[in-house]
Amino acid sequence: DAKTTQPPSMDCAEGRAANLPCNHSTISGNEYVYWYRQIHSQGPQYIIHGLKNNETNEMASLIITEDRKSSTLILPHATLRDTAVYYCIVSPNMNRDDKIIFGKGTRLHILP
Protein backbone atom coordinates (compact mmCIF):
# COMPACT_ATOMS: atom_id res chain seq x y z
CA ASP A 1 0.00 0.00 0.00
CA ALA A 2 1.05 3.57 -0.66
CA LYS A 3 2.39 5.44 2.33
CA THR A 4 0.63 8.65 1.29
CA THR A 5 -2.94 9.91 1.17
CA GLN A 6 -4.05 12.51 -1.35
CA PRO A 7 -7.46 13.89 -2.37
CA PRO A 8 -8.62 12.22 -5.57
CA SER A 9 -9.26 15.46 -7.41
CA MET A 10 -8.99 19.23 -7.12
CA ASP A 11 -9.93 22.25 -9.18
CA CYS A 12 -7.95 25.47 -9.46
CA ALA A 13 -8.59 28.61 -11.48
CA GLU A 14 -6.00 29.51 -14.07
CA GLY A 15 -3.52 32.05 -12.75
CA ARG A 16 -4.17 31.20 -9.12
CA ALA A 17 -1.92 29.17 -6.84
CA ALA A 18 -2.68 25.46 -6.74
CA ASN A 19 -2.08 23.92 -3.31
CA LEU A 20 -2.00 20.13 -3.35
CA PRO A 21 -1.98 18.42 0.05
CA CYS A 22 -0.45 15.08 0.97
CA ASN A 23 -0.58 13.13 4.22
CA HIS A 24 2.30 10.81 5.09
CA SER A 25 1.81 10.21 8.80
CA THR A 26 4.00 7.07 8.88
CA ILE A 27 7.01 8.67 7.21
CA SER A 28 10.37 7.52 8.56
CA GLY A 29 13.26 9.77 9.43
CA ASN A 30 15.26 8.84 6.35
CA GLU A 31 12.41 9.13 3.87
CA TYR A 32 12.10 11.98 1.44
CA VAL A 33 8.87 13.40 0.06
CA TYR A 34 8.82 13.35 -3.73
CA TRP A 35 6.29 14.90 -6.08
CA TYR A 36 5.73 13.80 -9.66
CA ARG A 37 3.02 14.66 -12.13
CA GLN A 38 1.69 12.76 -15.10
CA ILE A 39 -0.01 14.37 -18.03
CA HIS A 40 -2.35 12.00 -19.81
CA SER A 41 -0.56 8.98 -21.30
CA GLN A 42 2.92 10.47 -20.78
CA GLY A 43 5.59 9.32 -18.36
CA PRO A 44 5.59 10.88 -14.89
CA GLN A 45 7.57 14.10 -14.64
CA TYR A 46 9.70 14.84 -11.59
CA ILE A 47 8.71 18.09 -9.87
CA ILE A 48 10.47 18.44 -6.54
CA HIS A 49 11.52 16.59 -3.41
CA GLY A 50 12.52 17.41 0.14
CA LEU A 51 13.44 15.91 3.50
CA LYS A 52 12.42 18.38 6.19
CA ASN A 53 13.05 21.90 4.92
CA ASN A 54 10.83 23.72 2.49
CA GLU A 55 12.09 23.56 -1.07
CA THR A 56 11.53 25.70 -4.15
CA ASN A 57 12.52 25.30 -7.76
CA GLU A 58 11.43 26.72 -11.08
CA MET A 59 8.34 24.53 -11.16
CA ALA A 60 6.95 24.54 -7.66
CA SER A 61 7.40 24.94 -3.92
CA LEU A 62 7.22 22.14 -1.36
CA ILE A 63 6.12 22.90 2.16
CA ILE A 64 6.71 20.14 4.72
CA THR A 65 5.20 20.42 8.19
CA GLU A 66 7.52 20.42 11.16
CA ASP A 67 6.43 16.93 12.23
CA ARG A 68 6.85 15.80 8.60
CA LYS A 69 3.48 14.07 8.64
CA SER A 70 2.11 16.13 5.78
CA SER A 71 3.22 18.35 2.96
CA THR A 72 1.82 20.72 0.35
CA LEU A 73 2.92 21.17 -3.22
CA ILE A 74 2.36 24.71 -4.45
CA LEU A 75 2.16 25.66 -8.11
CA PRO A 76 2.32 29.44 -7.78
CA HIS A 77 0.54 30.47 -10.98
CA ALA A 78 -1.36 27.53 -12.42
CA THR A 79 -1.81 27.30 -16.19
CA LEU A 80 -3.89 24.95 -18.29
CA ARG A 81 -0.73 22.94 -18.97
CA ASP A 82 -0.58 22.06 -15.28
CA THR A 83 -3.66 19.87 -15.65
CA ALA A 84 -2.34 16.44 -14.66
CA VAL A 85 -2.36 13.74 -12.00
CA TYR A 86 -0.01 14.69 -9.17
CA TYR A 87 1.66 11.95 -7.13
CA CYS A 88 3.15 12.37 -3.69
CA ILE A 89 5.59 9.61 -2.76
CA VAL A 90 7.79 8.95 0.23
CA SER A 91 11.03 7.10 -0.34
CA PRO A 92 14.44 6.78 1.21
CA ASN A 93 16.85 8.70 -0.98
CA MET A 94 19.93 6.61 -0.49
CA ASN A 95 20.36 2.85 -0.53
CA ARG A 96 16.73 2.29 -1.07
CA ASP A 97 15.61 -1.16 -0.04
CA ASP A 98 11.91 -0.51 -0.32
CA LYS A 99 10.11 -0.23 -3.60
CA ILE A 100 8.71 3.12 -4.64
CA ILE A 101 4.94 2.85 -4.35
CA PHE A 102 2.76 5.26 -6.24
CA GLY A 103 -0.71 5.93 -4.84
CA LYS A 104 -3.72 7.09 -6.82
CA GLY A 105 -2.56 10.70 -6.86
CA THR A 106 -4.61 13.89 -7.18
CA ARG A 107 -6.18 14.76 -10.50
CA LEU A 108 -5.76 18.53 -10.79
CA HIS A 109 -8.10 20.37 -13.13
CA ILE A 110 -7.09 23.90 -14.08
CA LEU A 111 -10.17 25.89 -14.99
CA PRO A 112 -9.93 28.68 -17.57
Next chain:
Amino acid sequence: KAGVTQTPRYLIKTRGQQVTLSCSPISGHRSVSWYQQTPGQGLQFLFEYFSETQRNKGNFPGRFSGRQFSNSRSEMNVSTLELGDSALYLCASSLGSGDTQYFGPGTRLTVL
Protein backbone atom coordinates in the same frame (compact mmCIF):
# COMPACT_ATOMS: atom_id res chain seq x y z
CA LYS B 1 21.15 16.11 -22.21
CA ALA B 2 18.75 13.63 -23.79
CA GLY B 3 16.04 12.17 -21.60
CA VAL B 4 15.05 8.58 -21.06
CA THR B 5 14.04 6.90 -24.29
CA GLN B 6 11.88 3.84 -24.70
CA THR B 7 11.27 1.71 -27.74
CA PRO B 8 8.94 0.87 -29.21
CA ARG B 9 6.34 3.45 -28.20
CA TYR B 10 3.42 1.26 -29.20
CA LEU B 11 3.10 -2.48 -29.56
CA ILE B 12 0.27 -4.88 -30.34
CA LYS B 13 0.67 -8.57 -29.52
CA THR B 14 -1.60 -11.58 -29.15
CA ARG B 15 -2.06 -13.82 -26.16
CA GLY B 16 0.71 -16.34 -25.68
CA GLN B 17 3.34 -14.30 -27.47
CA GLN B 18 6.32 -12.74 -25.81
CA VAL B 19 7.57 -9.17 -25.98
CA THR B 20 10.79 -7.30 -25.29
CA LEU B 21 10.81 -3.61 -24.42
CA SER B 22 13.90 -1.43 -24.41
CA CYS B 23 14.96 1.52 -22.29
CA SER B 24 17.94 3.84 -22.70
CA PRO B 25 18.62 5.83 -19.55
CA ILE B 26 19.87 9.38 -19.30
CA SER B 27 23.59 9.50 -20.01
CA GLY B 28 25.53 8.80 -16.83
CA HIS B 29 22.61 7.19 -15.03
CA ARG B 30 23.31 3.67 -13.83
CA SER B 31 19.99 2.69 -12.29
CA VAL B 32 16.94 1.72 -14.32
CA SER B 33 13.53 0.88 -12.88
CA TRP B 34 10.49 -0.48 -14.66
CA TYR B 35 6.83 0.17 -13.85
CA GLN B 36 3.52 -1.07 -15.19
CA GLN B 37 0.59 1.33 -15.32
CA THR B 38 -3.00 0.25 -15.82
CA PRO B 39 -6.24 2.17 -15.18
CA GLY B 40 -7.27 -0.28 -12.47
CA GLN B 41 -4.00 -0.76 -10.57
CA GLY B 42 -2.23 2.51 -11.24
CA LEU B 43 1.57 2.66 -11.33
CA GLN B 44 3.16 -0.53 -10.03
CA PHE B 45 6.85 -1.20 -9.57
CA LEU B 46 8.24 -4.13 -11.54
CA PHE B 47 11.98 -4.18 -10.86
CA GLU B 48 15.12 -2.10 -10.59
CA TYR B 49 18.54 -2.72 -12.06
CA PHE B 50 21.78 -1.13 -11.00
CA SER B 51 25.17 -1.99 -12.48
CA GLU B 52 23.68 -4.94 -14.36
CA THR B 53 22.23 -6.47 -11.19
CA GLN B 54 18.60 -6.68 -10.21
CA ARG B 55 18.41 -4.76 -6.98
CA ASN B 56 14.72 -4.80 -6.24
CA LYS B 57 11.66 -6.61 -7.47
CA GLY B 58 7.93 -5.97 -7.26
CA ASN B 59 5.12 -8.49 -6.91
CA PHE B 60 4.83 -9.71 -10.47
CA PRO B 61 4.93 -13.28 -11.81
CA GLY B 62 8.08 -14.78 -13.25
CA ARG B 63 6.79 -14.11 -16.77
CA PHE B 64 8.12 -10.60 -16.25
CA SER B 65 11.89 -10.41 -16.40
CA GLY B 66 14.53 -7.88 -17.20
CA ARG B 67 18.19 -7.27 -17.62
CA GLN B 68 20.64 -4.44 -17.80
CA PHE B 69 23.66 -4.15 -20.04
CA SER B 70 27.08 -2.73 -19.30
CA ASN B 71 26.10 0.57 -20.94
CA SER B 72 23.14 0.79 -18.50
CA ARG B 73 20.56 0.21 -21.20
CA SER B 74 17.84 -2.12 -20.00
CA GLU B 75 15.32 -4.49 -21.49
CA MET B 76 12.27 -6.07 -20.00
CA ASN B 77 10.65 -9.20 -21.32
CA VAL B 78 7.16 -10.52 -20.82
CA SER B 79 6.56 -14.11 -21.87
CA THR B 80 3.26 -15.91 -22.51
CA LEU B 81 1.33 -12.66 -22.75
CA GLU B 82 -2.09 -12.39 -21.16
CA LEU B 83 -4.86 -9.91 -21.87
CA GLY B 84 -4.22 -8.35 -18.47
CA ASP B 85 -0.69 -7.44 -19.49
CA SER B 86 -2.07 -4.64 -21.64
CA ALA B 87 -0.63 -1.54 -20.03
CA LEU B 88 1.70 1.42 -20.29
CA TYR B 89 5.20 0.21 -19.37
CA LEU B 90 7.38 2.96 -17.99
CA CYS B 91 11.10 3.05 -17.49
CA ALA B 92 12.82 5.45 -15.11
CA SER B 93 16.51 6.13 -14.72
CA SER B 94 18.49 7.63 -11.88
CA LEU B 95 22.13 8.37 -11.19
CA GLY B 96 22.29 5.68 -8.57
CA SER B 97 19.90 3.41 -6.79
CA GLY B 98 17.73 5.55 -4.55
CA ASP B 99 18.32 8.82 -6.39
CA THR B 100 15.65 10.90 -8.08
CA GLN B 101 14.05 8.99 -10.93
CA TYR B 102 13.35 10.44 -14.35
CA PHE B 103 10.76 8.70 -16.46
CA GLY B 104 10.61 7.93 -20.15
CA PRO B 105 7.49 8.33 -22.31
CA GLY B 106 6.51 4.69 -21.93
CA THR B 107 5.64 1.81 -24.22
CA ARG B 108 1.95 1.13 -24.64
CA LEU B 109 1.42 -2.60 -25.01
CA THR B 110 -1.89 -3.96 -26.19
CA VAL B 111 -2.52 -7.69 -25.95
CA LEU B 112 -5.33 -9.02 -28.13
